[in-house]
Each structure stands twice: as structure tokens, then as C-alpha cells.
Amino acid sequence: MAAKNKTDRSTAWQPATRLVHEGTLRSQFGETSEAIFLNSGYVYESAEQAEARFKGDEDGYVYSRYANPTVSMFETRMCALEGAEAARGTASGMAAVAASLLCHLKAGDHVVSGRALFGSCRYIVEDLLPRYGVTSTLVDGRDLAAWEAAVTPNTRAFFFESPTNPVLELVDIEGVAKIAKGCGALTVVDNVFATPLGQRPMALGADIVVYSATKHIDGQGRCLGGVVLGPAEFIDESLHTFLKHTGPSLSPFNAWVMLKGLETLPLRVARHNETAARIAEFLAERSEVERVFYPGRTDHPQHDLAKRQMTGGGPIVAFEIKGGKKAAFRFLNALSIFKISNNLGDAKSLATHPATTTHQRLSEEARSELGIFDTTIRLSIGLEDAGDLEADLDQALAAARG
Numbered sequence: 001m002a003a004k005n006k007t008d009r010s011t012a013w014q015p016a017t018r019l020v021h022e023g024t025l026r027s028q029f030g031e032t033s034e035a036i037f038l039n040s041g042y043v044y045e046s047a048e049q050a051e052a053r054f055k056g057d058e059d060g061y062v063y064s065r066y067a068n069p070t071v072s073m074f075e076t077r078m079c080a081l082e083g084a085e086a087a088r089g090t091a092s093g094m095a096a097v098a099a100s101l102l103c104h105l106k107a108g109d110h111v112v113s114g115r116a117l118f119g120s121c122r123y124i125v126e127d128l129l130p131r132y133g134v135t136s137t138l139v140d141g142r143d144l145a146a147w148e149a150a151v152t153p154n155t156r157a158f159f160f161e162s163p164t165n166p167v168l169e170l171v172d173i174e175g176v177a178k179i180a181k182g183c184g185a186l187t188v189v190d191n192v193f194a195t196p197l198g199q200r201p202m203a204l205g206a207d208i209v210v211y212s213a214t215k216h217i218d219g220q221g222r223c224l225g226g227v228v229l230g231p232a233e234f235i236d237e238s239l240h241t242f243l244k245h246t247g248p249s250l251s252p253f254n255a256w257v258m259l260k261g262l263e264t265l266p267l268r269v270a271r272h273n274e275t276a277a278r279i280a281e282f283l284a285e286r287s288e289v290e291r292v293f294y295p296g297r298t299d300h301p302q303h304d305l306a307k308r309q310m311t312g313g314g315p316i317v318a319f320e321i322k323g324g325k326k327a328a329f330r331f332l333n334a335l336s337i338f339k340i341s342n343n344l345g346d347a348k349s350l351a352t353h354p355a356t357t358t359h360q361r362l363s364e365e366a367r368s369e370l371g372i373f374d375t376t377i378r379l380s381i382g383l384e385d386a387g388d389l390e391a392d393l394d395q396a397l398a399a400a401r402g
């Protein structure tokens with residue numbers, strides 16, 4: 001969408017600079033911080049202008065379900081971060097995932113997906129798409145041969161997360177994207193767990209990247225939002241048409257919160273990752289802990305792949321506690337700084353018991369296939385002092401012994 005005034009933009013800038021300035025549309029008032037354009041509609045100077053806007057002969061906004069200046073600023077800044085040609089904001093991460101698949105799939109198509117997925121992503125692939133005639137096969141995402149074997153003549157999309165939720169298994173993005181290219185399918189990556197700064201799926205061959213901006217992009221637990229990034233043809237045609245007519249638009253207010261979040265993203269992600277690595281080391285030393293899952297540690301079974309495709313080990317740590325569900329609950333209930341929550345990507349450190357919350361819907365068999373047991377705990381590392389977090393974990397682990 002054309003800016004009324006000059007847009008701040010330079011491809012010569014480093015990411016940290018672009019995340020502060022890129023995409024800013026300054027109004028006639030010359031505001032420093034980006035304005036919130038909290039309007040649904042637009043007015044035209046003449047009937048001729050309205051006609052030209054609708055015909056697409058003149059650039060400009062028409063209706064905020066289609067596009068809005070604050071949302072456009074967020075989308076432009078996300079493109080700069082991801083190195084994508086185009087992007088669209090959505091009302092939530094799930095709206096982004098659903099739209100990225102539904103906008104180009106049709107009855108008779110087939111999707112191959114990693115089986116370790118955020119709960120609602122798994123619902124879309126496993127339950128929702130088949131209701132509309134799109135079949136799906138769930139595979140162990142770590143196994144390249146399984147991706148290859150699942151391909152059918154109708155396979156149109158590959159979908160996965162890496163690292164996965166909650167025990168941080170990795171998918172070889174380059175390897176899977178190559179198999180997808182070979183069969184003419186689009187590779188769609190949900191990149192939430194690595195964050196946009198920790199992993200660049202497009203540089204590894206992925207076509208489409210989706211985010212729940214609710215997580216580290218906002219980063220302070222305030223707003224829901226999502227974004228889909230990819231080639232201009234896919235985003236401006238398939239996705240734009242789908243969003244325009246089905247309506248999961250990103251609120252301009254939420255877009256503004258996300259836009260401001262991007263300004264501090266490099267600082268926050270660096271701190272999240274640094275503290276997460278330290279907490280993973282801390283947990284690995286403890287006798288109450290059975291196993292730690294952290295891609296940045298050399299004992300992670302896919303550590304070499306982590307080094308190849310990720311920068312840093314990521315902001316999430318998972319572990320298994322000794323002593324069964326009782327010990328897990330004693331640990332969670334004893335935490336003080338860490339809050340019990342199913343959310344992640346907040347300034348506040350959060351602890352989750354996946355088996356009884358985010359993955360409760362799955363059968364026990366499906367959970368154990370994903371490595372989720374009554375003893376599995378996921379930690380989203382926040383921005384607090386690392387020493388204070390260690391002290392909190394220390395006393396909660398002691399309490400877990402019962």
C-alpha cells in the first residue's frame with residue numbers, strides 16, 4: 001500500500017536498525033513514534049477516486065479488513081526482518097496458520113506435516129482439513145525418509161514447527177524443503193519456537209513462514225496477533241484474497257503493539273536465549289532432573305542440526321522431573337517467579353505441564369509418541385535476572401522431592 005509520505009526504508013541497514021525504522025509511515029503531523037490508525041473505513045475526495053481505488057487504478061486504503069496503515073507498517077517491518085517479499089498480519093497465530101494452508105489447498109489435495117505440533121495446529125492438519133477433503137499424513141519430523149515416504153501425487157504442502165512443542169525436537173528445514181520442491185509442494189514453517197532472529201527458514205528453502213506474534217514479537221503478553229510471510233505472488237494473491245473475504249484481520253491497535261515489540265526484539269531475544277542456555281545447564285546438573293531438552297546443549301540428539309540452522313539454542317527449555325506427576329505438580333506449585341501458564345514468549349518466565357494442559361486432548365499413546373509424559377515440564381524463559389530464576393528453580397526442585 002502506498003504511503004502518503006516518504007517511507008523509512010533502506011536495505012543497507014542492519015537488522016537492529018531496520019527493526020526500529022523500517023516501514024514507518026509518518027503522517028502530516030510528523031510524529032516520532034508510529035501512529036495508531038484506529039479506523040475501519042476510509043473516505044474519498046470524489047466518486048471518481050472511489051471508483052479508481054476499487055478498480056485498483058489508484059493505490060490507497062479502502063477498508064481495514066483489507067489493509068490499514070498501522071497494520072501495513074507492521075507487515076513491512078516483518079518483511080525486513082524475515083527477508084520476505086510480502087506479508088499479511090492476522091488476528092492471531094492460529095489465523096495465520098489456518099489461512100496459510102486454506103488459502104491455497106482444495107479438496108483432493110494432500111498435506112504432509114510433522115506430528116509434533118502446537119495443539120491447535122495439529123487440530124487443523126489432523127481434523128479440520130480432512131473435513132474439507134484435504135487429506136493429511138503426520139510424520140516423525142526428525143526423519144527425512146518419513147517425509148519422502150509420505151508424498152503422494154496430490155501432495156501440495158509440507159507443514160511443520162522446529163524446534164517442536166514441547167520437547168524441542170528439530171526438523172531439518174533444508175532437507176524437508178528440498179523434498180517438497182521435488183514434488184511441487186509448498187513448505188510452510190511455523191517459526192515461533194526459534195523466533196525470527198534465531199532461525200531463517202526462507203534462507204534454508206522454505207516458501208512460507210508463519211508466526212504467532214502473540215509470543216516473542218509482542219513479548220510482553222499483551223495482544224494476540226499473527227503474520228504470514230512469503231513470495232509476493234502467494235501473499236498478494238492467494239492469501240490476500242482469502243483474508244479479505246474471510247476476515248481474520250489484525251487489529252490496528254494490536255499491530256501497533258507488535259510494531260513497537262519489533263523495536264526491542266533483538267535485545268529481548270538475545271537475553272531470552274542467554275538465560276535459557278544458563279537455565280538448561282543449571283537443570284542438567286540437578287539430581288531431581290531426569291533429562292533436559294535444549295537444542296543449544298551438546299547432549300541434544302540433534303545438536304549438530306541446531307548449530308547448522310539456528311542461531312543460539314532458543315528461548316524455551318524442557319525437562320523431565322524425577323518422581324512422576326506428583327513431583328511435577330509439587331515443583332510447579334512451589335514456583336514463585338515462574339508462573340504456571342500455557343502461554344510462552346513473555347517477559348515473565350512461564351512453566352507449563354503439557355500432559356494436563358496444552359496436550360491433554362491427545363491420547364496417552366499419542367503423547368508418549370511425542371515424548372510428552374506426566375513428568376515433562378516446559379519453561380518459557382523470561383527477562384528476569386538469571387540468578388533469581390535459578391534460585392526459584394532451586395527451591396521448587398527441592399520442594400518436588402516431597
Ligand SMILES: *Cc1c(COP(=O)(O)O)cnc(C)c1O
Nearest residue numbers: 092093094118190192212214225
Ligand atoms: C502460540 C502458537 C500458535 C498459535 O498462536 P496464537 O497467537 O495463540 O493463535 C501457533 N504455533 C505455535 C508454535 C505457537 O506457539
